[in-house]
Amino acid sequence: MSQRVFNFCAGPCTLPLEALEEAQAEFVDFKGAGMSLIEMSHRAKEYDAVHQEALALLREVFGAPAEFEPLLIQGGATLQFAMIPLNLLTPGAKAGYVMSGSWAKKAFADAKPCGEVYEAWSGADEKFTRMPASDEIKVEPGTRYLHITSNETIGGIRFSAWPEVSVPLVADMSSEYFSRPIPWEKFDLVYGGAQKNLGPAGLAVVFICKSIVEGLNPNLSAYLRYGPHVDNQSLYNTPPMFSIWIMGKVLKWIKANGGLSAMEAAAEEKSALLYNVVEGSGGFYNSPVKASDRSQMNVVFTLSSDKLTAKFLAESNAAGLKNLKGHRSVGGCRASIYNAMPKAGVEALAKFMQEFQAANG
Amino acid sequence: MSQRVFNFCAGPCTLPLEALEEAQAEFVDFKGAGMSLIEMSHRAKEYDAVHQEALALLREVFGAPAEFEPLLIQGGATLQFAMIPLNLLTPGAKAGYVMSGSWAKKAFADAKPCGEVYEAWSGADEKFTRMPASDEIKVEPGTRYLHITSNETIGGIRFSAWPEVSVPLVADMSSEYFSRPIPWEKFDLVYGGAQKNLGPAGLAVVFICKSIVEGLNPNLSAYLRYGPHVDNQSLYNTPPMFSIWIMGKVLKWIKANGGLSAMEAAAEEKSALLYNVVEGSGGFYNSPVKASDRSQMNVVFTLSSDKLTAKFLAESNAAGLKNLKGHRSVGGCRASIYNAMPKAGVEALAKFMQEFQAANG
Numbered sequence: 256m257s258q259r260v261f262n263f264c265a266g267p268c269t270l271p272l273e274a275l276e277e278a279q280a281e282f283v284d285f286k287g288a289g290m291s292l293i294e295m296s297h298r299a300k301e302y303d304a305v306h307q308e309a310l311a312l313l314r315e316v317f318g319a320p321a322e323f324e325p326l327l328i329q330g331g332a333t334l335q336f337a338m339i340p341l342n343l344l345t346p347g348a349k350a351g352y353v354m355s356g357s358w359a360k361k362a363f364a365d366a367k368p369c370g371e372v373y374e375a376w377s378g379a380d381e382k383f384t385r386m387p388a389s390d391e392i393k394v395e396p397g398t399r400y401l402h403i404t405s406n407e408t409i410g411g412i413r414f415s416a417w418p419e420v421s422v423p424l425v426a427d428m429s430s431e432y433f434s435r436p437i438p439w440e441k442f443d444l445v446y447g448g449a450q451k452n453l454g455p456a457g458l459a460v461v462f463i464c465k466s467i468v469e470g471l472n473p474n475l476s477a478y479l480r481y482g483p484h485v486d487n488q489s490l491y492n493t494p495p496m497f498s499i500w501i502m503g504k505v506l507k508w509i510k511a512n513g514g515l516s517a518m519e520a521a522a523e524e525k526s527a528l529l530y531n532v533v534e535g536s537g538g539f540y541n542s543p544v545k546a547s548d549r550s551q552m553n554v555v556f557t558l559s560s561d562k563l564t565a566k567f568l569a570e571s572n573a574a575g576l577k578n579l580k581g582h583r584s585v586g587g588c589r590a591s592i593y594n595a596m597p598k599a600g601v602e603a604l605a606k607f608m609q610e611f612q613a614a615n616g
Numbered sequence: 617m618s619q620r621v622f623n624f625c626a627g628p629c630t631l632p633l634e635a636l637e638e639a640q641a642e643f644v645d646f647k648g649a650g651m652s653l654i655e656m657s658h659r660a661k662e663y664d665a666v667h668q669e670a671l672a673l674l675r676e677v678f679g680a681p682a683e684f685e686p687l688l689i690q691g692g693a694t695l696q697f698a699m700i701p702l703n704l705l706t707p708g709a710k711a712g713y714v715m716s717g718s719w720a721k722k723a724f725a726d727a728k729p730c731g732e733v734y735e736a737w738s739g740a741d742e743k744f745t746r747m748p749a750s751d752e753i754k755v756e757p758g759t760r761y762l763h764i765t766s767n768e769t770i771g772g773i774r775f776s777a778w779p780e781v782s783v784p785l786v787a788d789m790s791s792e793y794f795s796r797p798i799p800w801e802k803f804d805l806v807y808g809g810a811q812k813n814l815g816p817a818g819l820a821v822v823f824i825c826k827s828i829v830e831g832l833n834p835n836l837s838a839y840l841r842y843g844p845h846v847d848n849q850s851l852y853n854t855p856p857m858f859s860i861w862i863m864g865k866v867l868k869w870i871k872a873n874g875g876l877s878a879m880e881a882a883a884e885e886k887s888a889l890l891y892n893v894v895e896g897s898g899g900f901y902n903s904p905v906k907a908s909d910r911s912q913m914n915v916v917f918t919l920s921s922d923k924l925t926a927k928f929l930a931e932s933n934a935a936g937l938k939n940l941k942g943h944r945s946v947g948g949c950r951a952s953i954y955n956a957m958p959k960a961g962v963e964a965l966a967k968f969m970q971e972f973q974a975a976n977g
Contacts, residue, residue, distance in 0.1 A: 259651065260649075262656075267857065290630065291631065295625065296628060330690045331690070334691070341837075365838055450854055457857070458818075
């Protein structure tokens with residue numbers, strides 16, 4: 256086996272090694288069943304135990320109140336961009352979208368064919384380098400929900416404080432899911448792709464407030480309605496069993512490592528290590544992001560030239576610090592430091608950044 | 617490791633052992649990358665090679681002409697029940713559905729909210745025990761496509777000959793996908809969930825005729841349109857990388873074992889072994905299905921009483937012949953014998969059936 260690298264990819268991304276090794280050991284013969292888990296019926300008792308445990312852990316680890324139901328739906332956050340307005344925007348209702356960056360723009364574009372939506376705030380003029388204050392968000396009368404992207408993976412910004420508005424929030428939390436607790440009373444629905452903090456790609460996790468399910472649009476095909484997923488505990492059709500299985504292992508790892516409060520504390524500590532290097536570099540490294548809105552999951556920074564950036568990326572890669580290139584739409588560098596990124600990885604990056612500056616500053 | 621059983625589950629189902637063992641070996645460290653495949657960016661060169669190889673193998677193994685594009689879409693066949701009418705039923709168009717059983721009924725129910733659809737034939741009065749002859753299918757003027765379920769997993773029937781109609785066919789082939797070649801000129805779109813002959817759950821494979829893409833409904837969110845999937849080679853958003861990886865291995869296994877013609881010949885031989893036991897049992901076992909329309913993938917049979925059925929299921933299970941219970945909606949027994957079910961498994965079942973009859977007949 257080759258040495259395990261530090262993988263700073265924005266997602267899919269590094270997962271707990273223990274979860275991977277456990278899955279590997281069980282992969283061909285699941286607990287003596289004489290077959291792999293992925294060969295089983297999704298109605299088999301062995302799979303059902305895996306499925307129900309994953310649902311229970313989602314609730315427990317995220318601290319979701321009883322009125323919220325976790326749903327496991329394929330298609331990633333991208334399909335949710337459609338399902339949310341299709342379900343929630345019944346006739347006469349509209350929705351506001353906070354335009355905070357690349358992912359908010361996608362969510363908004365996908366909502367347009369589904370109902371009446373509007374921009375409640377836009378950071379476009381400031382190149383998406385900060386989140387709005389609550390009083391900057393314009394909520395129009397008749398608004399069913401305000402959609403926010405709580406952490407922008409590409410821009411590297413997040414809502415450090417949640418918006419105070421008069422309507423329910425719907426939040427895409429994909430790239431900071433399960434890294435901080437949330438004030439549930441503000442939300443009708445919270446969602447995210449699993450492939451950052453929760454597990455492999457192939458799955459979105461949606462927490463929906465059960466009291467809204469009855470009022471959703473009934474005139475949709477079954478998979479696109481939340482109702483059948485709620486009624487069938489996410490077993491309306493064959494679920495993505497592998498992704499759910501691994502997610503369960505990742506959730507167990509989060510729980511064993513102190514749960515959400517420990518993840519949040521670690522995220523603060525790890526991101527501070529990197530932001531401190533940036534701030535202390537005297538301008539060798541720069542953060543384009545307003546200090547109070549800096550993501551604790553996706554640390555974006557720039558160097559003074561494309562040439563220096565290329566050198567930084569080549570040398571960090573050679574040093575086993577992988578996938579530090581910023582998103583192709585913005586350039587620069589980005590270190591995604593999700594829950595499963597060990598502190599040692601972030602320390603190694605911080606040290607590398609300082610050494611690189613000493614050699615090239 | 618416990619002994620590998622013969623798993624007759626209707627899906628998810630038995631997969632080639634070689635594919636599972638190979639994936640297990642590569643699981644934690646993918647080809648020396650220092651990380652698992654499921655931890656990689658879907659834009660990484662290692663994953664891209666896996667992705668492109670899977671697409672190429674889908675084309676090659678299924679013998680798809682150049683004008684058909686294979687798409688990898690989450691949500692299973694169930695999401696396709698919505699996407700097909702949403703995309704194809706532009707204003708003024710309607711679609712006919714052949715009501716051949718449980719899955720056709722689901723496809724039809726899910727199409728209703730999306731456009732004008734009608735029943736072109738129904739086998740309900742005959743309890744879905746046969747497929748229609750071509751002249752029984754009533755195609756109305758203005759029909760954009762005729763939807764068929766080429767093999768009904770629960771009823772155990774299939775189209776042994778393809779319908780001769782004046783409009784393009786759209787076929788749900790889920791439970792017999794990649795077990796027989798198809799006359800491509802008849803189809804605009806062919807689809808199926810992967811979790812029978814192709815791999816793990818979490819993926820539908822759609823073959824779409826490229827010439828129809830431009831005329832599809834543009835007024836849908838991105839994930840629900842076929843266009844973005846075609847334009848981005850099924851990388852519009854993060855794909856279900858694990859399921860695609862394993863599917864590639866299963867396709868290689870099909871190719872190495874003689875391809876589609878060998879799979880078809882094996883399916884004929886394996887299903888005949890079981891149907892011959894049923895036919896030769898003097899009524900101890902019965903097939904409810906018209907002889908010419910019997911599925912080669914899902915062999916449905918009954919015994920004379922619920923008590924005897926229960927005994928058969930208990931004893932076969934104890935003998936390592938797993939998951940022979942018929943679907944809860946129809947009862948009886950069902951042996952699903954997909955591509956990866958070895959002939960030895962079918963022979964063992966045939967022998968068990970004869971011995972059970974000798975002991976209980």
